[in-house]
Amino acid sequence: MKQLVTLRINDTDEEIYVEPWWTLSYVLREELNLTGTKEGCNGGHCGACTVLIDGKAVMSCLYLAMKAQGKEILTIEGLKGHNGPLHPLQEAFIEHFAVQCGYCTPGLIMTAKAMLDENPNPTEEEVREGLNGNVCRCTGYTKIVEAILSVAEKQKL
Amino acid sequence: MRFQFLQPLTIQEATALFAEYDGEAKVIAGGTDLINLIRTKAIRPPYVVDIGRIPGLDHVRYDANGALIIGALAIIRNLETSNDVKQRHPVIAQAAGQLGSVAIRNVGTIGGNLCHASPAADTAPALIALGAKAKIIGPAGERTVVLEDFFTGPGQTVLQRGEILAELYVPPMSPDSKGVYLKHASRGAADLAIVGVAAVATMDRGICRNAKIALGAVGPTPMRARNAETLLEGKETSDALIGQAAEAAAAESRPITDVRASADYRREMVQVFTRWAIRRVTGKEQEVGSEATAVL
Numbered sequence: 249m250k251q252l253v254t255l256r257i258n259d260t261d262e263e264i265y266v267e268p269w270w271t272l273s274y275v276l277r278e279e280l281n282l283t284g285t286k287e288g289c290n291g292g293h294c295g296a297c298t299v300l301i302d303g304k305a306v307m308s309c310l311y312l313a314m315k316a317q318g319k320e321i322l323t324i325e326g327l328k329g330h331n332g333p334l335h336p337l338q339e340a341f342i343e344h345f346a347v348q349c350g351y352c353t354p355g356l357i358m359t360a361k362a363m364l365d366e367n368p369n370p371t372e373e374e375v376r377e378g379l380n381g382n383v384c385r386c387t388g389y390t391k392i393v394e395a396i397l398s399v400a401e402k403q404k405l
Numbered sequence: 406m407r408f409q410f411l412q413p414l415t416i417q418e419a420t421a422l423f424a425e426y427d428g429e430a431k432v433i434a435g436g437t438d439l440i441n442l443i444r445t446k447a448i449r450p451p452y453v454v455d456i457g458r459i460p461g462l463d464h465v466r467y468d469a470n471g472a473l474i475i476g477a478l479a480i481i482r483n484l485e486t487s488n489d490v491k492q493r494h495p496v497i498a499q500a501a502g503q504l505g506s507v508a509i510r511n512v513g514t515i516g517g518n519l520c521h522a523s524p525a526a527d528t529a530p531a532l533i534a535l536g537a538k539a540k541i542i543g544p545a546g547e548r549t550v551v552l553e554d555f556f557t558g559p560g561q562t563v564l565q566r567g568e569i570l571a572e573l574y575v576p577p578m579s580p581d582s583k584g585v586y587l588k589h590a591s592r593g594a595a596d597l598a599i600v601g602v603a604a605v606a607t608m609d610r611g612i613c614r615n616a617k618i619a620l621g622a623v624g625p626t627p628m629r630a631r632n633a634e635t636l637l638e639g640k641e642t643s644d645a646l647i648g649q650a651a652e653a654a655a656a657e658s659r660p661i662t663d664v665r666a667s668a669d670y671r672r673e674m675v676q677v678f679t680r681w682a683i684r685r686v687t688g689k690e691q692e693v694g695s696e697a698t699a700v701l
Binding site for chain 1: 406407408409410433436437440441443444445453455457482505506507508509511512592593594595
């Protein structure tokens with residue numbers, strides 16, 4: 249039986265009826281039309297569905313929407329720049345050509361955001377380790393790592 | 406996936422629900438294992454009981470004697486990043502840091518990792534090597550089992566009708582003992598272990614004391630390598646002895662062939678990783694193995 253829940257997504261309260269077995273990724277994509285969050289493997293292996301819950305990276309395909317009540321959910325649609333529409337990570341991914349097919353990109357950017365929020369000055373090894381749960385089949389990761397490190401560099405200035 | 410979702414607010418309510426819906430209700434904590442089992446139709450529970458709203462089960466704290474007390478709902482990532490745990494039980498922080506990706510560790514719980522009872526559970530070998538005990542609460546009250554005896558088979562534990570795992574008790578580690586958890590997996594932490602080895606030992610003027618070695622992913626449950634431990638006990642740890650202990654561990658492991666590796670390969674890797682783990686805890690190697698990291 250569907251239940252009414254309030255989910256706080258990108259600073260907006262969404263009142264929505266959900267089945268208890270609906271995952272957060274399903275609700276985001278199919279009920280709220282927030283299709284920036286992707287579903288890849290649907291099993292917690294690929295990281296395409298990564299969103300932030302209370303600031304932490306989470307696989308939304310393994311997270312029941314019911315359990316997200318009372319938490320702050322941030323998706324790729326909620327990212328903002330300081331003085332423009334794009335977040336520095338999004339700009340860096342474009343600048344460094346860290347996007348090819350683009351399917352893994354929202355998950356990678358959300359993972360990178362959580363990583364830099366926690367550790368603003370990571371080593372290359374820490375970045376690579378932090379991306380361990382995100383699969384990209386196009387780029388070979390090098391440009392993604394460079395993009396993330398460039399944002400960390402700019403934050404230092 | 407279809408189920409009724411129940412959210413008890415106390416342990417008593419939860420155990421009553423499990424007693425009532427015996428066999429039909431599954432616990433959800435973080436859900437990173439359970440959602441996969443349900444989605445792949447490995448299980449079809451009519452009821453899913455979310456214990457995440459029960460307060461007071463997610464602690465990571467030390468008691469006055471230096472024992473580590475971990476609530477079943479403690480988040481894996483918190484064990485990994487706790488400064489106290491890193492300092493006083495570093496092998497637990499290390500094992501927690503190798504359990505899946507950060508996004509899994511942010512949600513997964515220690516109780517979930519143990520109760521899912523995968524033979525490859527990354528936190529199990531380290532906790533077993535440290536002599537951890539599990540506090541179980543059920544309709545009849547509390548009981549405690551040694552964690553080593555908690556697992557009875559793949560996906561199987563000693564939990565009886567209505568019982569839930571509530572807390573773990575990890576004895577203090579003496580300051581002169583060392584521990585290490587080495588995981589061999591094809592995608593690093595993000596993948597399940599092909600082999601996991603935890604070793605804990607104290608060196609007393611070149612003599613090995615209280616060696617404990619626990620293996621993951623190479624038997625129906627996480628297991629102690631007792632023959633290897635016995636070989637090391639009270640001895641001077643020469644390279645030859647360490648080699649013999651590593652071979653003993655390989656011989657007592659009971660791996661299977663699956664999608665990740667063959668049984669023969671696993672047995673060989675038990676030998677290699679056990680040797681590295683012993684070298685590390687006996688002070689033969691300062692880092693987690695310059696040799697080990699090359700492969701990990």
